[in-house]
Amino acid sequence: MATVPKVDVGSDYKEKYGFFVPEDYVFxxxxxxxxxxxxxxxxxxxxxxxxxxxRLRSLEIFRKKPMPTWGxxxxxxxxxxxxxxxxxxxxxxxxxxxLPPDIKKTYDRLGVPxxxxxxxxxxxxxxxxxxxxxxxxxELSKKGxxxxxxxxxxxxxxxxxxxxxxxIIPPADNKFAALNTAVWSGGSFIYVPKGxxxxxxxxxxxxxxxxxxxxxERTLIICDEGSFVxxxxxxxxxxxxxxxxxxxxxxxxxxxxxxxxxxTIQNWSTNVFNLxxxxxMVYGDATMEWVDGNLGSQITMKYPSxxxxxxxxxxxxLSIAFAGxxxxxxxxxxxxxxxxxxxxxxTSKSISKNGGRTSxxxxxxxxPGANNSKSFVxxxxxxxxxxxxxxxxxxxDVDADNVTLGHEATVSKVSDEQLFYLxxxxxxxxxxxxxxxxxxxxxxxxxxxxxxxxxxxxxxxxEMEGSxx
Amino acid sequence: xADFEIRxxxxxxxxxxxxxxxxxxxxxxxxxAVMGPNGSGKSTLSYALAGHPGYTIDGGEVLFKGxxxxxxxxxxxxxxxxxxxxxxxxxxxCISMTIFIRTALNAKRGYDGKDKSKQISPKEFRxxxxxxxxxxxxxxxxxxxxxxxxxxxxxxxxAEILQMAMLKPEIAILDETDSGLDIDSIxxxxxxxxxxxxxxxxxxxxxxxxxxxxxxxxxxxHVLVDGKFVLSGGPEIADRLETTGYSEWTDAxxxxxxxxxxxx
Numbered sequence: 001m002a003t004v005p006k007v008d009v010g011s012d013y014k015e016k017y018g019f020f021v022p023e024d025y026v027f028x029x030x031x032x033x034x035x036x037x038x039x040x041x042x043x044x045x046x047x048x049x050x051x052x053x054x055r056l057r058s059l060e061i062f063r064k065k066p067m068p069t070w071g072x073x074x075x076x077x078x079x080x081x082x083x084x085x086x087x088x089x090x091x092x093x094x095x096x097x098x099l100p101p102d103i104k105k106t107y108d109r110l111g112v113p114x115x116x117x118x119x120x121x122x123x124x125x126x127x128x129x130x131x132x133x134x135x136x137x138x139e140l141s142k143k144g145x146x147x148x149x150x151x152x153x154x155x156x157x158x159x160x161x162x163x164x165x166x167x168i169i170p171p172a173d174n175k176f177a178a179l180n181t182a183v184w185s186g187g188s189f190i191y192v193p194k195g196x197x198x199x200x201x202x203x204x205x206x207x208x209x210x211x212x213x214x215x216x217e218r219t220l221i222i223c224d225e226g227s228f229v230x231x232x233x234x235x236x237x238x239x240x241x242x243x244x245x246x247x248x249x250x251x252x253x254x255x256x257x258x259x260x261x262x263x264t265i266q267n268w269s270t271n272v273f274n275l276x277x278x279x280x281m282v283y284g285d286a287t288m289e290w291v292d293g294n295l296g297s298q299i300t301m302k303y304p305s306x307x308x309x310x311x312x313x314x315x316x317x318l319s320i321a322f323a324g325x326x327x328x329x330x331x332x333x334x335x336x337x338x339x340x341x342x343x344x345x346x347t348s349k350s351i352s353k354n355g356g357r358t359s360x361x362x363x364x365x366x367x368p369g370a371n372n373s374k375s376f377v378x379x380x381x382x383x384x385x386x387x388x389x390x391x392x393x394x395x396x397d398v399d400a401d402n403v404t405l406g407h408e409a410t411v412s413k414v415s416d417e418q419l420f421y422l423x424x425x426x427x428x429x430x431x432x433x434x435x436x437x438x439x440x441x442x443x444x445x446x447x448x449x450x451x452x453x454x455x456x457x458x459x460x461x462x463e464m465e466g467s468x469x
Numbered sequence: 470x471a472d473f474e475i476r477x478x479x480x481x482x483x484x485x486x487x488x489x490x491x492x493x494x495x496x497x498x499x500x501x502a503v504m505g506p507n508g509s510g511k512s513t514l515s516y517a518l519a520g521h522p523g524y525t526i527d528g529g530e531v532l533f534k535g536x537x538x539x540x541x542x543x544x545x546x547x548x549x550x551x552x553x554x555x556x557x558x559x560x561x562x563c564i565s566m567t568i569f570i571r572t573a574l575n576a577k578r579g580y581d582g583k584d585k586s587k588q589i590s591p592k593e594f595r596x597x598x599x600x601x602x603x604x605x606x607x608x609x610x611x612x613x614x615x616x617x618x619x620x621x622x623x624x625x626x627x628a629e630i631l632q633m634a635m636l637k638p639e640i641a642i643l644d645e646t647d648s649g650l651d652i653d654s655i656x657x658x659x660x661x662x663x664x665x666x667x668x669x670x671x672x673x674x675x676x677x678x679x680x681x682x683x684x685x686x687x688x689x690x691h692v693l694v695d696g697k698f699v700l701s702g703g704p705e706i707a708d709r710l711e712t713t714g715y716s717e718w719t720d721a722x723x724x725x726x727x728x729x730x731x732x733x
Contacts, residue, residue, distance in 0.1 A: 417559050422569070423543040427576050431576070438563075
């Protein structure tokens with residue numbers, strides 16, 4: 001088990017940096033979790049009754065389910081000391097001056113534009129990209145594509161919403177899926193009609209505001225037959241939040257011959273517990289690709305999964321995790337082969353530095369009858385010093401015939417000799433480490449849109465210089 | 470004062486004293502050879518000058534451009550103009566030779582990721598690299614490969630020389646560059662070094678055998694035994710060692726000239 005310092009979730013940053021929650025709001029945000037708060041959230045959002053009932057049912061499930069103990073140490077989370085719903089206006093209670101210096105410094109070094117950094121830091125509720133979003137929105141509407149936040153989708157597309165919501169990841173799936181279903185807010189909703197290809201990546205960025213960037217985002221993507229969409233969530237700049245628990249759920253349906261790519265780069269501030277459930281159901285000859293980058297946070301537990309439901313379905317997970325001082329990145333992927341002739345690959349790359357810990361945790365399940373399925377897992381770990389740690393926990397259950405299963409794992413250490421060699425050519429230590437790390441994650445970076453790849457490389461450089469928290 | 474001065478340098482490895490007071494002056498334009506039997510401290514000398522973290526400096530100074538190198542990090546020394554051609558070039562996966570050389574060149578030019586005007590343009594870099602490859606009669610097939618990864622012994626040494634040609638140091642230390650090389654590779658390395666010889670470059674060749682000195686004629690030869698110079702003089706010393714070896718100073722019968730069958 002990882003040893004994590006006991007943190008008083010929710011008030012830690014208040015003590016450290018002097019944040020405060022003003023008292024003069026109409027809707028008064030309350031800490032803690034009970035049916036009253038859940039009802040209040042649903043009432044605030046003017047939701048239909050079925051959603052309120054689903055939230056309440058999910059809360060019951062959350063309470064009954066034990067805390068998972070198989071992964072990172074979560075015992076320090078105090079669920080009663082968390083705000084489960086804050087309106088955007090409540091979140092704007094901080095000022096720029098109150099931000100931790102390391103976060104400000106990182107924005108500086110990354111060259112994040114002023115408006116954007118205020119938004120990322122939670123100082124401004126609106127990211128000034130609405131104009132960009134507006135024209136994009138019109139173009140998408142013509143093709144019948146729906147791209148909106150999840151709250152609006154429930155209001156504006158109730159039937160489509162109800163048909164899929166909670167069907168890929170039901171509340172009873174795990175404790176944190178139940179929690180999310182009880183208190184979810186924000187997230188993205190995408191519907192791509194039959195045969196429609198969305199040529200430019202849809203970025204949460206375009207339509208994001210503080211309301212959508214909550215702790216309990218809920219994202220639902222439906223790719224109808226023969227369609228294609230690439231959705232990008234997050235950004236490389238650190239997202240500062242005083243909320244210490246982030247527990248999102250992402251549900252995706254990829255119908256026959258469709259393809260969906262979901263790219264995430266998350267860089268939460270290091271007080272955050274990031275516990276995310278992501279799953280896609282993939283049908284005949286369709287493809288799901290998860291490209292998942294995890295930086296920041298104190299603890300991340302995230303295993304994007306693909307259920308390969310019909311013959312010819314294909315699933316891919318490509319992930320990187322970076323763990324620095326005091327961080328534990330427990331990440332990986334799950335591939336569930338339900339139908340024959342399905343294929344999956346998981347490529348996981350992790351980097352540990354300054355005592356950080358990364359774990360690869362993967363599950364390959366091949367059900368009876370899913371014959372002629374193929375799965376390949378490759379996990380590579382890079383340790384930058386002696387104090388850092390990396391583990392691999394692969395689980396395989398194969399109950400079918402003629403299945404090809406491959407697993408490859410490597411652990412490499414950056415040696416003093418390598419650093420000396422690079423430095424002997426005039427390259428500084430941090431730049432030498434940066435080069436090694438950027439080279440190591442190149443298979444990941446090259447899958448990103450260029451601007452993200454450039455930002456990620458710069459971020460790695462900052463991490464190596466030790467200037468990021 | 471000479472351009473590069475080693476004064477009473479003493480160094481140890483894991484508590485064992487290896488260099489016991491080495492003093493040497495090198496001017497740009499000169500080629501010095503340090504010769505010595507196995508275990509005399511030759512490699513320790515080259516690593517200590519380049520700043521390897523595994524070697525402890527117990528005393529002395531190394532003066533170059535008004536600075537004592539011994540207080541500087543390896544990268545600072547390199548940027549000042551010191552170059553070490555490694556006896557055993559290190560494999561570094563995930564980084565291509567091209568990116569490595571370009572990053573090193575940018576570092577040398579003072580580019581620290583901020584002032585883009587100090588960065589070499591891709592075009593300028595390509596033409597510079599192409600020029601050096603032509604001069605060295607090397608093909609560019611190893612450039613996209615990871616640093617020294619899967620290189621043959623000869624390729625590694627050629628790559629060391631290419632880096633030297635690109636970085637244009639003022640003091641170059643060649644640590645046993647001839648070891649493990651066939652005669653063609655030795656000739657190649659020697660020709661390349663001879664081409665770089667000139668008033669802007671001081672060279673320190675560290676070698677056990679006299680063989681490479683047949684192709685790179687040194688101005689001075691120093692014999693290192695048990696961590697100290699026991700003899701310094703002109704190129705005639707190399708000829709003397711060719712026949713007598715190091716037996717004057719050690720019990721071991723270690724010839725300084727290779728027998729024919731070993732020379733391959």
